[in-house]
Amino acid sequence: MRSKADVVIIGGGVNGCSLAYGLAKKGLDVVVVEKKYLTSGATGACGAGIRQQWSTRENAELAINSVRIFEKLSKELGQDIEFRQGGYLIVVHDDDEMRQAERNVAMQRSLGLKVDILKPGEINDVVPILDVDGIGVVGATFCPTDGHANPFKTTFAYADAARRYGAEINTYTRVVGLKTKNREVNAVVTDKGVVKTSVVVNAAGVDSKAVAEMVGVNLPIVPFRKEIMATERLKPVFEAMVISFRDGVYFSQQREGQIVGGIPIPEERSGYRTMPTMSFMQHMARTITRYAPVLKHVNMLRHWTGFYDVTPDARPILGETNGVKGFIQCNGFSGHGFMLSPMVSKLLVDLIVDHKTPDVLLSLNLSRFKDKKIVRETSVVG
Numbered sequence: 001m002r003s004k005a006d007v008v009i010i011g012g013g014v015n016g017c018s019l020a021y022g023l024a025k026k027g028l029d030v031v032v033v034e035k036k037y038l039t040s041g042a043t044g045a046c047g048a049g050i051r052q053q054w055s056t057r058e059n060a061e062l063a064i065n066s067v068r069i070f071e072k073l074s075k076e077l078g079q080d081i082e083f084r085q086g087g088y089l090i091v092v093h094d095d096d097e098m099r100q101a102e103r104n105v106a107m108q109r110s111l112g113l114k115v116d117i118l119k120p121g122e123i124n125d126v127v128p129i130l131d132v133d134g135i136g137v138v139g140a141t142f143c144p145t146d147g148h149a150n151p152f153k154t155t156f157a158y159a160d161a162a163r164r165y166g167a168e169i170n171t172y173t174r175v176v177g178l179k180t181k182n183r184e185v186n187a188v189v190t191d192k193g194v195v196k197t198s199v200v201v202n203a204a205g206v207d208s209k210a211v212a213e214m215v216g217v218n219l220p221i222v223p224f225r226k227e228i229m230a231t232e233r234l235k236p237v238f239e240a241m242v243i244s245f246r247d248g249v250y251f252s253q254q255r256e257g258q259i260v261g262g263i264p265i266p267e268e269r270s271g272y273r274t275m276p277t278m279s280f281m282q283h284m285a286r287t288i289t290r291y292a293p294v295l296k297h298v299n300m301l302r303h304w305t306g307f308y309d310v311t312p313d314a315r316p317i318l319g320e321t322n323g324v325k326g327f328i329q330c331n332g333f334s335g336h337g338f339m340l341s342p343m344v345s346k347l348l349v350d351l352i353v354d355h356k357t358p359d360v361l362l363s364l365n366l367s368r369f370k371d372k373k374i375v376r377e378t379s380v381v382g
């Protein structure tokens with residue numbers, strides 16, 4: 001392992017690897033330290049949906065700009081990341097939800113996003129198998145440029161490209177300490193050696209809180225266990241991701257034909273329990289077959305758990321940490337860090353290389369939890 005670097009990134013998920021690529025491409029000497037294998041954290045467990053329909057301006061902006069990057073990413077990285085745009089259909093169940101949906105859509109359109117409000121009679125044009133009367137809807141919103149990519153292929157494509165630009169990626173290497181001098185970062189201690197550096201990025205997902213504690217920084221991140229399932233393959237029937245904020249459910253059909261989806265379960269607790277539960281399977285099966293009764297004939301093949309790194313306002317923590325120079329946060333994605341990764345890494349590259357701090361970075365800084373009235377993201381599922 002190198003003994004010094006311009007930047008050390010802790011975590012080999014999609015965010016750590018995309019940032020490694022962006023920084024190495026700019027000519028910086030980058031070292032990534034991953035305690036297991038690439039994608040072993042939330043990235044390898046995720047649904048990998050890509051949605052621009054958010055309630056907060058920051059998330060919408062990050063996602064819209066990320067989609068612009070995703071559209072060209074396979075070509076840029078030289079590998080197919082299986083990005084496709086089948087849209088996201090968000091069902092709206094009552095008048096209160098519709099008022100919120102209208103506010104969201106107005107904000108999203110002000111950012112240039114093409115998003116429509118559908119009447120109940122138009123929903124089956126997008127997803128023919130939905131039982132519109134059975135679910136009880138007053139409408140839906142639909143953005144045709146939302147979509148999906150393969151989280152493994154995306155992360156490995158970023159990592160390969162980062163290596164081509166000279167980044168060193170160390171797997172099965174755990175960060176056990178951070179060294180500071182005069183409240184400035186100056187080294188990362190791993191179980192395989194020490195790397196001197198003046199910039200450390202904390203992209204350790206749900207473990208980011210533990211990493212920050214190594215220098216006495218408290219991140220307001222709570223791990224939430226989530227479950228997700230995949231069915232057997234069936235012929236292509238719909239392209240859009242279907243979600244409901246009221247029921248918390250999301251599901252879409254993958255390119256290979258299986259349906260992948262998740263839902264919170266009544267016994268959901270914060271913490272690190274990894275065992276999948278029967279109650280998830282039952283709740284998911286009941287809900288998805290209420291949404292699309294034809295799926296009663298389809299078998300669930302497997303289901304697994306992963307963790308959301310949840311912040312009090314369900315928005316990420318990005319940028320430099322007050323009081324510890326050179327310590328950059330890239331965490332707290334609260335269940336939507338895959339879709340934001342292209343733009344998040346661009347912003348952090350601009351911060352690290354050119355010291356740029358645009359408004360979006362200022363408003364997502366850790367300091368917001370101390371100084372400011374926080375604005376909660378409400379468009380959350382899973």
Ligand SMILES: Cc1cc2nc3c(=O)[nH]c(=O)nc-3n(C[C@H](O)[C@H](O)[C@H](O)COP(=O)(O)OP(=O)(O)OC[C@H]3O[C@@H](n4cnc5c(N)ncnc54)[C@H](O)[C@@H]3O)c2cc1C
Pocket residue numbers: 010011012013014015016033034035036037038039040041042043044045046047048049050173174175176203204205206207208211226227228262305306307308330331333334335336337338339340382
């Ligand atoms: C069930 C589920 C469904 C999801 N669906 C979506 C979705 O549809 N769309 C979306 O955008 N997002 C989704 N997410 C969220 C998304 O997966 C995450 O926000 C995103 O993958 C976070 O990536 P990351 O690189 O920040 O963190 P991670 O992928 O968690 O990577 C962090 C890495 O840090 C490593 N690490 C931790 N501590 C140390 C240490 N001390 N030393 C070295 N390495 C360390 C870990 O091993 C891990 O590999 C979902 C998440 C789950 C669990």
